[in-house]
Amino acid sequence: MKGDIVGIQNREELPKRLRTETDERVRTRLIFLNAMGNHDISYEKASDICGLSLSTGYVWIRKWNAEGYEGLKDKETRTGRPPRLNDENMSKLEEILKSKAYWTTKEVIMEIKAHFDVDLSEDQTIKILRNKFQMLFSKPYPMDYRKPANAEALLDNQLDLVLFLLKEKGIKEEEIAIGFIDEARP
Incomplete structure (x- = not known):
């Protein structure tokens, strides 16, 4: 009492x-x-x-x-609120997250809502991503919308062309040094 x-x-x-x-x-x-x-x-x-x-x-x-x-002693079975995403849903979510290289938290929240009809807060989603899936947060590398899809192939072709033209002028390969200039900045 x-x-x-x-x-x-x-x-x-x-x-x-x-x-x-x-x-x-x-x-x-x-x-x-x-x-x-x-x-x-x-x-x-x-x-x-x-x-x-x-x-x-x-x-x-x-x-x-x-x-x-x-x-x-602690009891074997502790009661508490059951998780909103069970183990089966968590494994499905993990497969969904593997389908793309990087995700924003808001995108993950929308995927969870779409696939499992569960509303999770941003904080709860972050906890799941960090603790369950060991996903790290980082700022994604910015993708330039002007970059063509085949940029790597275009660069290779341009380098081959420049190298060919320089050799045609009689310049030896050992004397060639190729540099890059950022044309977007003065």
Whole structure:
């Protein structure tokens, strides 16, 4: 009840359990209970040392008193809100994302809406991309809209032509140095 002082039962069992405990989460709970029960540290100080709120400490004390050591362990199945995209949807989304070299977050949000009829926030989408798919964020290289589709082939042809014309004039290949000038800048 609210306002009642909650004491710790079975104090002598705490140091024994603490020496053999391997689970870090349970170990922190045992340290908290042992500090209060066997070392006369105040509740507030023990809570502060373990980095937990006062209400959480009371929950652990009540669980220890009611269920003993088993009460401090995490339950196997934790309930919570189910994910909006299940594992099957995540694997489908991964395949969709592989179809294109780079994506914007807004494009991914629209793809998720179109394929799975799920509205995700931009922050949630970013978390999925980073944590689930290990995708990195970077500014994409700007594509010049004036660049022809076959720019590489045009450059190769132009270089071959210039090299041929220079050789025709009698200039040896070792004497030729080709440089590039950006015609867009003065």
